[in-house]
Amino acid sequence: MKVVGARIPRYDGIAHVTGRTTYVDDVRVPGTLWVKALRSPHHHAGITRMDTRAAEEMPGVHAVITWQDVPLLEYGHLAALGIPADEPLLAKDEVRYKGQPIALVAADDEEIAAEAVSRIDIDFEERPAMLDLRQAFDPESPEIHREGNWYKHFEDEMDRRQIRKGDIEWAFENADTIVQGVYRPAAIEHAPIETQTCQVVPEASGRLTIYSCTQALYFSMGVVAAHLQVPLNKLKFVGGTTGGGFGGKVDTATETMCALLAMKSGKPVKWRWTREEEFLCSSTRAPWHMELADAVTRDGWILGRKMLTLHDAGAYSRFSPYGLTKHSFHHTGAYTIPNLQFDGYVVYTNRTPTTAMRGFGVTSVSFATETHMSRIADVLGVDPIEIRLKNANRIGDTSPNGIVYTDPSTVSTIQTMAEAIGHELPADYRTMTSEPRTGALLPEHLVAQTANPEEH
Amino acid sequence: MSFTVNGVTHEIEGFELTPLLDVLREELGITGAKAGCHQGGCGACTVLVDGEPKRSCLVPAGYADGASITTVEGLGAPEDLSPIQQAFVHHYAAQCGFCTSGMMLAGQSYIAHGGTDDAEAIQEALGGHVCRCTGYSKIIDAVAAAARGDSFDLTETAIGKYTTMATGGAE
Numbered sequence: 103m104k105v106v107g108a109r110i111p112r113y114d115g116i117a118h119v120t121g122r123t124t125y126v127d128d129v130r131v132p133g134t135l136w137v138k139a140l141r142s143p144h145h146h147a148g149i150t151r152m153d154t155r156a157a158e159e160m161p162g163v164h165a166v167i168t169w170q171d172v173p174l175l176e177y178g179h180l181a182a183l184g185i186p187a188d189e190p191l192l193a194k195d196e197v198r199y200k201g202q203p204i205a206l207v208a209a210d211d212e213e214i215a216a217e218a219v220s221r222i223d224i225d226f227e228e229r230p231a232m233l234d235l236r237q238a239f240d241p242e243s244p245e246i247h248r249e250g251n252w253y254k255h256f257e258d259e260m261d262r263r264q265i266r267k268g269d270i271e272w273a274f275e276n277a278d279t280i281v282q283g284v285y286r287p288a289a290i291e292h293a294p295i296e297t298q299t300c301q302v303v304p305e306a307s308g309r310l311t312i313y314s315c316t317q318a319l320y321f322s323m324g325v326v327a328a329h330l331q332v333p334l335n336k337l338k339f340v341g342g343t344t345g346g347g348f349g350g351k352v353d354t355a356t357e358t359m360c361a362l363l364a365m366k367s368g369k370p371v372k373w374r375w376t377r378e379e380e381f382l383c384s385s386t387r388a389p390w391h392m393e394l395a396d397a398v399t400r401d402g403w404i405l406g407r408k409m410l411t412l413h414d415a416g417a418y419s420r421f422s423p424y425g426l427t428k429h430s431f432h433h434t435g436a437y438t439i440p441n442l443q444f445d446g447y448v449v450y451t452n453r454t455p456t457t458a459m460r461g462f463g464v465t466s467v468s469f470a471t472e473t474h475m476s477r478i479a480d481v482l483g484v485d486p487i488e489i490r491l492k493n494a495n496r497i498g499d500t501s502p503n504g505i506v507y508t509d510p511s512t513v514s515t516i517q518t519m520a521e522a523i524g525h526e527l528p529a530d531y532r533t534m535t536s537e538p539r540t541g542a543l544l545p546e547h548l549v550a551q552t553a554n555p556e557e558h
Numbered sequence: 559m560s561f562t563v564n565g566v567t568h569e570i571e572g573f574e575l576t577p578l579l580d581v582l583r584e585e586l587g588i589t590g591a592k593a594g595c596h597q598g599g600c601g602a603c604t605v606l607v608d609g610e611p612k613r614s615c616l617v618p619a620g621y622a623d624g625a626s627i628t629t630v631e632g633l634g635a636p637e638d639l640s641p642i643q644q645a646f647v648h649h650y651a652a653q654c655g656f657c658t659s660g661m662m663l664a665g666q667s668y669i670a671h672g673g674t675d676d677a678e679a680i681q682e683a684l685g686g687h688v689c690r691c692t693g694y695s696k697i698i699d700a701v702a703a704a705a706r707g708d709s710f711d712l713t714e715t716a717i718g719k720y721t722t723m724a725t726g727g728a729e
Contacts, residue, residue: 111647111712112647112650112652114652114655115646115647115650115652116636116639116647117636117655118646118652118655118658119630119633119639119643119646119647119652119658119662120630120631120633120634120635120636120639120643121589121590121629121630121631121659122631122636123655124589125592125656127583127589127592127593128589130587130589292690293690294654294656294690295592295594295600295602295654295656295657295688295689295690296592296594296654296656297594297595344654345592345654345655345656346654346656346690346691347654348690348691374593376596377594377595377596377597377599377600
């Protein structure tokens with residue numbers, strides 16, 4: 103325990119304050135070509151014609167790539183976990199979000215690359231776009247994804263993440279009142295100060311050196327190797343220095359395309375997204391739509407919860423099924439609710455694909471469940487802190503997915519918070535601990551969900 | 559045209575309207591100023607032009623003709639950190655580090671113009687700088703410490719010493 107409680111230096115602190123930290127944009131490789139992308143101007147459209155010849159013939163242009171240059175066009179970010187691929191590296195015959203990459207140019211400088219992009223001849227046939235996840239989930243809405251408007255590949259090919267616990271019918275029959283709420287947090291752009299940047303250098307050995315700002319270097323290695331259909335030993339990744347990511351640099355946004363351009367041109371290439379591209383085209387935190395109905399008693403017990411969650415994946419699934427799974431495990435928040443009916447769907451829209459961001463899948467459900475706890479307190483006319491303590495997770499309580507809590511900290515956290523805001527608690531709440539439920543805190547309806555932590 | 563960067567005079571070949579940021583980074587290879595937005599919005603490209611903080615992405619190179627420019631590299635080397643650099647290390651005011659050079663140069667200019675440790679005044683001076691890791695309170699603490707003239711023994715507050723891989727590795 104040399105470190106806990108001690109001040110320790112940041113390993114990169116002095117490099118940061120002296121300008122010596124080498125971010126990808128600071129790597130200097132002579133003869134580097136600059137990359138620009140042709141991106142979809144539409145939320146949803148068919149590509150009816152594309153001709154890149156005028157761009158290829160421009161002086162100063164060294165390589166142009168389209169879907170035809172990608173050895174394996176579709177590879178999912180979570181393919182290794184059995185989540186099927188649904189996203190092409192470069193759009194082939196349709197675009198499903200505004201900003202989706204279609205073709206890329208590597209040229210002597212940024213201006214030539216941008217001019218060449220503008221010379222790519224392309225025609226679109228616009229299609230209806232779904233930009234709201236609740237609307238996309240409506241069975242009457244037009245289908246915007248080839249699998250339908252939501253993900254179909256949870257375990258046993260279920261089309262939703264489902265949790266059933268206890269006896270939900272009993273809870274709603276025995277409630278004094280039902281408290282309902284709908285919660286819809288919006289998309290959030292990570293907006294790192296360093297935009298997505300990648301530099302790839304083709305080595306004489308035939309390997310590629312890939313300077314990446316990724317937060318997930320080994321993920322990115324796997325994704326690049328799969329698309330390129332090359333073994334991992336052909337790729338040398340240089341990473342670990344990220345100018346802000348917050349989850350947004352978990353996706354492999356640039357590395358594969360730069361690798362293809364370096365291979366095709368035989369020259370080092372670099373792609374640095376503009377701030378506008380970062381805002382419009384990079385993945386975001388997802389919008390969510392959450393509907394809660396809680397069966398509650400007059401004295402502040404939550405007997406049961408029904409919850410419907412829609413998670414906006416944007417145009418493709420990427421990490422969304424994983425994020426929704428985490429979300430489902432947390433859908434009772436820091437509280438014990440014995441009877442549950444949870445259904446969560448990963449819904450496709452024509453928004454930019456969504457991804458991880460600080461507390462992937464969980465911040466949304468915390469926002470909904472905490473707001474809902476206060477709403478329940480309002481409806482019942484009880485103290486919002488006391489109702490939290492009463493229902494707080496305790497040793498021996500079980501989570502929605504059946505995990506037995508052995509060291510929950512809800513009680514002490516809420517007590518500390520109450521003290522910090524000067525909220526007076528009655529003695530029995532002030533002295534409450536996380537010890538297993540007994541007496542008044544173990545009403546009949548909570549008996550069945552408790553377990554002996556010693557046996558787990 | 560020519561200008562001085564961190565005490566070294568450079569003859570500049572390029573077009574006068576090329577942003578100073580691009581001349582520094584691409585022509586001179588001085589990369590401490592960062593290209594966060596290229597539109598004057600984030601402050602990461604800030605350098606001092608004759609002591610005044612300027613967004614180098616919005617400054618045409620010709621404007622700096624004859625000027626003396628300071629970038630983060632000119633504040634102090636790892637073995638000879640300036641007070642504001644020491645304060646940023648001590649207060650953990652750099653997280654990802656991408657906004658740090660701009661923040662420090664704005665803070666340096668604020669202090670050089672007689673700025674005090676008043677938190678509101680520091681916020682005003684750094685108002686044009688975005689930190690997305692949201693380390694603002696630590697950054698303000700660091701500028702305040704440097705404004706007060708706090709001194710730091712960076713070896714005593716740590717296990718071992720404040721060292722980096724760049725300066726010789728952990729002890």
